[in-house]
Amino acid sequence: GNSVTQMEGPVTLSEEAFLTINCTYTATGYPSLFWYVQYPGEGLQLLLKATKADDKGSNKGFEATYRKETTSFHLEKGSVQVSDSAVYFCALSVVGAQKLVFGQGTRLTINP
């Protein structure tokens, strides 16, 4: 089947710290992989995506690399800001079905 497992939260860091949020997946076929971000009181926004193995998605200083050999898509940022405080969701596309499967979300809090 298709599933996504994310690092347990919540995660609390100081401003300018290095961020990693782990995401691993199981899937049939070769899905696209996504990171979405949800700021307080808002809907989900696409942060970045990768469509094939070894692709790197990047946006707003965040990066994630599609690793087929480890079935992972870890989110990283070199220096976080208070404004990065949000809930982050990893997701995969179900091949041939036009649907997404989401992880449970990781709440990130950045302290000044």
Next chain:
Amino acid sequence: DAGITQSPRHKVTETGTPVTLRCHQTENHRYMYWYRQDPGHGLRLIHYSYGVKDTDKGEVSDGYSVSRSKTEDFLLTLESATSSQTSVYFCAISDYTDTQYFGPGTRLTVL
């Protein structure tokens, strides 16, 4: 931002009453989705639509029905609301890519 609105944004209702949530898009996208968001579960798909009058069930469809009579509108109905349906509901749309764009959400409380 994708043109997606949801109404109402907040609703409090009582157990056993019918509730309808509306999702409206201005992007003319073919696919529309309803999710619910609950702590510890991420987002779970309730129903989706792949065209006018074409809908299918997601993983948590029991107790919910949907209708899509126009490209731009996708309605989610709780025929008889229960406390377990207290949640935040999100609508999403997509075109022929696999990227989905989300609405702002509706917070529903069933007392």
